[in-house]
Amino acid sequence: MSEEVIVGIDLGTTFSAIAYVNAYGKPEVIPNREGDRTTPSVIFFEPDSTPIVGKEARHQALVDPRRAVRFIKREMGNPSYRFNVNGQDYFPEDLSALILKKLKADAETYLGKPVNKAVISVPAYFKDAQRECTRQAGKIAGLDVIRIINEPTAAALAYGLDKAEGNQTILVYDFGGGTFDVTVMRVEGQRFTILATDGDSHLGGKDIDERLVDYFAEEFMRAYWMDLRQEPHTLQDLWDKAEIAKKDLSFRNQLAVTLATGDKALRVDIDRELFDELTHDLIARTEACMQRVIQSAGLTWDRIDTILLAGGSSRIPAVKEMIKRVTGKDAARNMNPDECVAMGAAIQAVVSMMEKGEQESAPPLEGAVDIVVQDVASHSLGVKALSSDKTRYVNSIIIPKHTPIPCERTRTYVTGEDNQPRVEIEVLQGEDEDPNSPNVQLIGKAGLRNLPPHKAGELMIEITLRYDADGVIEVVAKELKSGQKTREVVMQKTNSLSEDVLEERKRLLDSVRL
Numbered sequence: 001m002s003e004e005v006i007v008g009i010d011l012g013t014t015f016s017a018i019a020y021v022n023a024y025g026k027p028e029v030i031p032n033r034e035g036d037r038t039t040p041s042v043i044f045f046e047p048d049s050t051p052i053v054g055k056e057a058r059h060q061a062l063v064d065p066r067r068a069v070r071f072i073k074r075e076m077g078n079p080s081y082r083f084n085v086n087g088q089d090y091f092p093e094d095l096s097a098l099i100l101k102k103l104k105a106d107a108e109t110y111l112g113k114p115v116n117k118a119v120i121s122v123p124a125y126f127k128d129a130q131r132e133c134t135r136q137a138g139k140i141a142g143l144d145v146i147r148i149i150n151e152p153t154a155a156a157l158a159y160g161l162d163k164a165e166g167n168q169t170i171l172v173y174d175f176g177g178g179t180f181d182v183t184v185m186r187v188e189g190q191r192f193t194i195l196a197t198d199g200d201s202h203l204g205g206k207d208i209d210e211r212l213v214d215y216f217a218e219e220f221m222r223a224y225w226m227d228l229r230q231e232p233h234t235l236q237d238l239w240d241k242a243e244i245a246k247k248d249l250s251f252r253n254q255l256a257v258t259l260a261t262g263d264k265a266l267r268v269d270i271d272r273e274l275f276d277e278l279t280h281d282l283i284a285r286t287e288a289c290m291q292r293v294i295q296s297a298g299l300t301w302d303r304i305d306t307i308l309l310a311g312g313s314s315r316i317p318a319v320k321e322m323i324k325r326v327t328g329k330d331a332a333r334n335m336n337p338d339e340c341v342a343m344g345a346a347i348q349a350v351v352s353m354m355e356k357g358e359q360e361s362a363p364p365l366e367g368a369v370d371i372v373v374q375d376v377a378s379h380s381l382g383v384k385a386l387s388s389d390k391t392r393y394v395n396s397i398i399i400p401k402h403t404p405i406p407c408e409r410t411r412t413y414v415t416g417e418d419n420q421p422r423v424e425i426e427v428l429q430g431e432d433e434d435p436n437s438p439n440v441q442l443i444g445k446a447g448l449r450n451l452p453p454h455k456a457g458e459l460m461i462e463i464t465l466r467y468d469a470d471g472v473i474e475v476v477a478k479e480l481k482s483g484q485k486t487r488e489v490v491m492q493k494t495n496s497l498s499e500d501v502l503e504e505r506k507r508l509l510d511s512v513r514l
Contacts, residue, residue: 006117006146006353007107008154008345011096011134013073013178013204014243015312016041017342018103020111021350027158027343032106038338039106041177043069043098045085053102053514058240065236069095071206074178076137077129093137093497094505100141102514117144119349121341123179124150124378125199127429128443128473132496140506147352151176152183153194153373154344155310159335160187168305169195171294173323173331174341175286176311178204182289184297184304190370196296196402197378198289203282205246205313211278212242212270219268220259234261249275250315276318283318287326296402307331310340348373373469376402381465381473384426384435384442386416395428395435398465410464412480414457423448423461425477446475452482 007030010017015038019029029037034055044057045067052060061068067085075081075092082089100120107115120143122134131148138145152172159170167188174181181199185192216238217229228234241257248255254271276283294301307323309315309331324330351371382397398409415423424447430440451459459481466474497505 003113004117005107005111005113005115006119006349007115008149008342008347008349009100009103009118009120010151010154010339010342010345011073011099011120011122011137012038012041013071013176013206014041015039015177015338016099016103017339018107019339019342019346020107021346027346029339029342030107030110032102033109039099039102041070041073041099043072043095049086049088051098051512051514053098062233062236062240065232068236070239071178072096072099074202074206076133077127077131079129091497091505093133093140093502094509096134096137097140097505097509098512098514100138100143101509101512104141104143105514116142117146117349119147119149119345119352120145121149121151121154121345123174123176123199123201124152124181124183124197125179125201127201127379127441129441129496130201136497136502139502140509142506142510146356147348149345149348149373150181150183150194150197150375150378151179151310151341152181152197152308153185153192153375154341154348155308155335156183156185156187156192157344157347157371157373158340159306159308159332159344160190160192169299169303170306170308171290171304171327172308172310173286173290173314173319174199174310175313175316175319176204177313178202178206180204180286180289180311182286182293184293184299191372191374193374194376194404195299196293197376198293198296199378200285200289203285204311205243207282208246208279208313208316209239209242211282212245212275213238215270215278216242216257216259216268220264220266223266224264226261226264228259228261231261245270246275246316247312250317272317279316279318283316283322286319287322290323290326301327304329308335308340309337310335311337347371375405375469377405377407377467379429380431381467382428383413383463383465384428385413390416393435394433395430395437395440397431398463399467401431403467406466406468408464408466410462413461413463415451415454415459415461416456418456419453420456420459421449421451423451423477423479425463425475427465427473427475444473444475446477448477448479451479454481 007020017038022028039054040058042057044052044060072095135145172183180203183197184195257268259266380397380401381399385396387394427444432439462478464476
């Protein structure tokens with residue numbers, strides 16, 4: 001076996017985890033230097049700009065929350081987000097890279113070997129910009145990200161490697177700290193075929209915590225006419241107590257929380273019934289996603305054999321009760337929701353090594369060479385085009401949502417003007433017809449130049465979109481009259497950092513020791 005270890009990483013909204021396949025062919029979570037199996041996805045900057053990541057950062061955030069970053073996963077792919085520290089701006093890629101650097105350093109300490117390659121998981125419902133941001137964060141952290149894997153797929157890999165018996169249809173309910181995914185897949189031996197996926201990249205445990213934060217703050221305001229949410233340190237205290245209360249109410253029926261500031265203190269009682277009432281609509285949103293995904297898969301609930309839970313928020317009793325009510329089945333209990341995604345990513349890491357012909361350097365993993373994952377496009381891909389009546393621009397879908405990937409699809413368009421000299425191709429992601437909808441994202445551009453003279457509507461342009469298993473999108477445009485062809489192997493992406501900027505960000509963080 002190579003001295004280098006390849007790892008799987010669950011880069012989470014509230015907690016992250018890292019795993020590898022050990023010498024016995026078993027996926028194993030790597031504890032951090034504090035001895036914990038998960039690491040808080042929190043960054044704190046000291047007054048001299050030195051970053052701290054993990055448990056200590058979370059503690060420091062209570063003292064000075066303005067110097068802390070939490071929930072950065074929700075900002076992935078957001079080009080306008082900046083976090084300023086002593087005049088230095090940090091992008092989402094930088095901040096996620098700091099978390100990855102911490103995980104990498106912890107793994108190297110534990111294993112005593114270099115860790116330079118990784119498979120990183122993302123929510124299945126992440127769009128291209130969010131996936132690209134994750135990949136770039138890995139590069140800034142000094143990792144070669146050999147694959148991006150969807151979190152539900154990773155969870156199913158962790159389960160199916162040695163637990164799935166025969167052929168099964170599996171539903172993965174992945175309710176994490178900041179995102180929600182639900183995926184239906186068919187497992188036949190070592191073949192994992194994704195049938196449909198749905199989700200919400202802005203729905204998770206953070207939103208549940210926020211309901212408790214508001215409830216606690218309003219109770220305190222009712223007693224003292226003081227809003228604890230207005231001061232950063234008292235707001236941070238509310239968030240921490242809300243998270244603890246949420247977790248405790250998963251195994252206790254009631255508890256008391258003490259809120260205090262200055263000479264004012266208040267005991268707030270809360271029971272599970274009230275907690276369920278405060279969060280009912282959030283759980284209902286996950287149920288709606290479940291109903292959509294089962295419909296998209298063309299199945300009924302009696303066709304689901306196994307339900308897997310991933311993400312810490314899936315432990316909430318109301319979630320399990322809803323799943324039992326909707327599906328008629330209890331979820332499988334033999335997986336740790338906090339660890340299964342990282343373990344599945346580690347399995348995928350070995351599979352990827354096998355696919356690249358690196359069997360000699362891969363750890364032993366029974367059946368790895370036979371594992372095949374057939375994923376689907378979680379969002380539609382199309383181009384901006386004139387409507388048939390030429391009155392407006394539309395999102396002309398070429399690869400519909402849930403198309404198995406890798407895939408290639410072609411559509412033919414015509415030019416809209418006489419003697420049009422060029423065609424600008426804007427690649428869009430999303431289902432809505434309106435290209436200006438907030439649910440439709442411009443992910444990149446390509447161009448076809450020096451078109452021959454022609455009348456409007458006479459020159460045909462053939463556009464092909466290719467979508468590989470790793471989410472890389474390629475555009476090929478061909479003018480059919482002369483056969484002129486342009487190939488954009490790497491599109492000019494609208495929301496990703498250039499190679500020069502990436503190298504600059506990497507140099508900025510290279511000296512950071514976590």
